[in-house]
Amino acid sequence: MPTSPNESNVDVLVVGAGPAGLMFSHALAKAGINVRVVEKRAEQIAAGQADGVNARSMEILQSYGLAERLLREANQIHQIVFYNPSARGGIERVATVPQNAMTTSRYSFGVTLHQGAIEAIFLDAMKDLGLTVERQTVPVSMHMSKDEAELNDPSAYPVKVVLQKLNALPNEVATETVHAKFVIGADGAHSWVRKSLEIEMEGSQTEYKWGVVDMVSDTDIPDMRSVCIIHSDNGSCFIIPREGDALRLYVQLSDADVMDPSTGRVDPTKIGPTEIFEVARKSLHPYKIATPKEFGWSTVYIIGQRVAAQYSTNNRVFIVGDACHTHSPQAGQGMNASMADSHNLAWKLAQVLRGSADISLLKTYEIERRKFALDLISFDREYAALASSKVSHEEFFQAFEKHVTFTSGLTIQYADSAIVNSTHQSAAKHIIIGQRISPQVLLRVADARPYELHDLIIADTRFKLLVFTGDTSPGQSSQGARVERLAEELHGVLAQLGTDGGWERIVDDITISSRRLANMDYTDVPELLRSHWSKVFVDDVDLAGQHRGSGKAYENFGIQAEGVVVVVRPDGHVGAIFPFDAMQDARVYFAGFMRTKNVQLGDGCSKY
């Protein structure tokens, strides 16, 4: 197709290099997919914007090998402290709760770090993979083929995008025509991609006006290093501690503070960081907060709650992140939802581009992530109303308790679909099909090394088959024979995968025995269930007793003595659970979205 030097082909073109675009681009580059990413801004942002990373996002970043640096640079938030109007005037502390009370969380806290520093983590990792962002480059036109056959062929280039370089030299051709297999619009709340697809944002704007300002300031509020949620007679105020000694204030503003009565719109000349800060100072009385030497990033906004009507056109152009959903920033959900969109789509697109998965797999992106965005908006309606209103401590607190689990991101559950099958949920009742699998320490048999399960189910685009074998000790009933048979049948299931090579590129296998480490060698597991010595684990306590929950995998996951096979999707969510006698179901599950080979399977399954 390319006919001139200013025409080119690319597998995936990503528009926008914020957290959503970078999460996506990094994931694809790591998967070895041909990807380009363009961005309007000339420079990385230096401060401000989004800053909250929740427990689930940390797990996701960890699965890409990016959490170490985040944890080194970020501020940790362990507590949320509530202040309410005091009978003596001003505010008083009324309650303190853990930021993340979920016991199944790998990270028992949230972190804050300015968006530019988070973007830098992706940018540096991408650089190591040979991918850099093409800055000052924007799409100016996009055209999609109407040919059904072309649209359904993952190897076709049905999307034509004209890119313009904003900083082209006078003697340079400023435009380039790119033929893309797929285009990702990660270009924010005012998404050009979304607009060219004529996708509507559904929802409405609230009456709530807020200001936000970053700074370093002395204060005698003893909780200023926890999130403070403050209801005062002067309006609400949130304190969000940041990296170093920095603080962010979210400050509720009145119409008088911000509106131009003649136009009914926000008047940006009316209020700046100094005015926002002065409102906060009043709300914080009797506590003192010193006027900082200088203010950092600040802005004023009216909370709107909207979700895009669709997330894709023809499953060839997708939108992710703020292009899909807008809501209030105080709950710190925006960047997390955006990165999770990309995390959900990236492995699907990689498997389709490799020819391993059917292109229909891509439909599940909108199904899963739009449903989540609607839940998020519904949460946000309640949260923003409570944050912006005079409510009793009890009222707010009760609602908050309900929400604190939601904001961790750990309870997102995808509904049944081609890739989520909850038929056999009862076979491992605490592994919730559709949710991300919980962390769990296991012991590797060959070297007795404790391993966090999450460090085994990394984001390498592969499904992880967790084979819980039960106790196959010699003399233990017939479990050994059952596992031998399971191994053979499972390999029948796997053999159908991998149309362009072996199944090992698509599925990684991990075996977890319920025997005791001291009574087991890794060689006791059938050879078909140990492609390498590093693949065999046991559910036993670690030798030093340093790891909470080690030796409780079967108990924590609700796994019966008969054993079970758990399918963890490449994004860490549980796709399905299969008892040993349901390998035919496993075959059907994978055939539902993966391209399969016709494999002769001998005497078939389900004959335990």
Added chain:
Amino acid sequence: MPTSPNESNVDVLVVGAGPAGLMFSHALAKAGINVRVVEKRAEQIAAGQADGVNARSMEILQSYGLAERLLREANQIHQIVFYNPSARGGIERVATVPQNAMTTSRYSFGVTLHQGAIEAIFLDAMKDLGLTVERQTVPVSMHMSKDEAELNDPSAYPVKVVLQKLNALPNEVATETVHAKFVIGADGAHSWVRKSLEIEMEGSQTEYKWGVVDMVSDTDIPDMRSVCIIHSDNGSCFIIPREGDALRLYVQLSDADVMDPSTGRVDPTKIGPTEIFEVARKSLHPYKIATPKEFGWSTVYIIGQRVAAQYSTNNRVFIVGDACHTHSPQAGQGMNASMADSHNLAWKLAQVLRGSADISLLKTYEIERRKFALDLISFDREYAALASSKVSHEEFFQAFEKHVTFTSGLTIQYADSAIVNSTHQSAAKHIIIGQRISPQVLLRVADARPYELHDLIIADTRFKLLVFTGDTSPGQSSQGARVERLAEELHGVLAQLGTDGGWERIVDDITISSRRLANMDYTDVPELLRSHWSKVFVDDVDLAGQHRGSGKAYENFGIQAEGVVVVVRPDGHVGAIFPFDAMQDARVYFAGFMRTKNVQLGDGCSKY
């Protein structure tokens, strides 16, 4: 002094860029000290040599911010497995023990990684600090001033070293005369620096001959990912698992294997990796080990056990690492002992060069580290004899149990000296004065963040004052008043330090209360004990219950309700403990090795 372009001054010249030289150079560069490091070898080593890093070395690397990468790259060793001759012929497994059974260890395992990869961690960190190794450069002459006044003046340059560039171009002057304040000989077992100082190695050579070979090989020994200590009728053999799938074999050799009977010396033409491997293969029967496609690094050695008669001349030239001590490599102690030498000396030299400490402080290096080397040799005599002899399982095992604690490096205890004062040991009976302080999770009051104490006592050349305040809750007897008074007296002690500025460059203060987090604000601590909000901690359980031992600091350390002040040296070892009424002793302690200002102290100490 420099008179020509080929003359220069430097504060510290380090000769040798192995683990000892790099640990030292990195520490000094991090401390902002002017340092140069020269090395004979043209390239970083790529494989082989030392590979074992024990639990204490990991703690030390962590204190410099270098453990993360080590843990990412290294292989972990959690178990040691013993094999003995079997009655049925060949060998059989007789016992398995944890590699590190110490419950007070931050790392419950050891790691292996080839020396070149460990050196790369230092080299990259040094590069970030602007320091690179000058390769193919060797000292050819060294001359030290005999002027007492000059030798006692830390700002003088009493050591003249002529360096030669081995790769000088024909038109280049190949030599340079360097005037150094201090010189460090980190140039290995055949140390040129040691020889020019005419320091003798004391000790002797054993009769034990061993070969060592690195490789990747298939084997059916199920424990090949643990350390295997094998006594067979064919001689002893150790299997050491390495990074990736690599293994190292240490193989006991007979005189016939290695010696030239005509000379009585090792004949290097007689035995190579293939021959070493063949001896091992016989010793491992009935287990199989496949001949690898290629062998990695290998060598043959006769175990010798020697310690240098002195570690310094005039405390201006020092030797560290293998230049000081040689012993058998199988216990994996060499690189650890070498890095610990440098860790011990680096902070002392930094404080002397800054003018904060008296030059006499440097004497403690030889006192502390030579004593340790003698202990190491004494351990090694017993260990090497047991490893090289036919002993019963029980005999070896009993001895091993005694040694496994030693090899972790966690129990090294420096004796009383100018910087170790055990007078008040009873005031915190589980904090062993002279040993490194044990890990302990604390909660930071301002943000409820759990912190490992070891991450607070980082290797920044500063002493850490841990002020255990006890319970100062209002209404709790007079502890609040006692702490207020302690704060004032302690500042009297600190005020005498820092002849060229404030004491904050020399001492960091950390306050640890025994109150409950929920009942305490960080502002409850006297201002003199909280230079920043981040300095106030509480001994309470972490909110999520994820950290073993949190909330038990007072119990684990044996601290009484009256509180205590613990002085942790910059290398993590406990220097002294002072009850609140012993601030006069604290004053005397610091004055014993630090340069002090004359400070008026009001009504003095010891009046509780």
